[in-house]
Amino acid sequence: MLQLRRLIIANADAFPELGAAWYEQGFERVLDTLAATFQRMADYGLLRMDDPGLLLWIPVNKAMFTGSSPHTDADLDHYATVGVRAAYR
16 A cells, blocks of 8 residues: 555656545545544544644645645645644743
């Protein structure tokens, strides 16, 4: 599985539709489930965080699999802000 992941990421620029399909149909679904679980834990006071997606490196993984950064400047500002907040808790 790790070798396949590396192969897809290495070829994301040449075959962006393959990377996007891999990300959306598999990896993204797992991350969504984990993010929802982390959010429930935060709701119960068992975990402190501002953005479960940042915890899971969703933006970084999406960029790796699709070969580009689909994030706006506002998205990147948000990730930087919550990342700094998490680092100084």
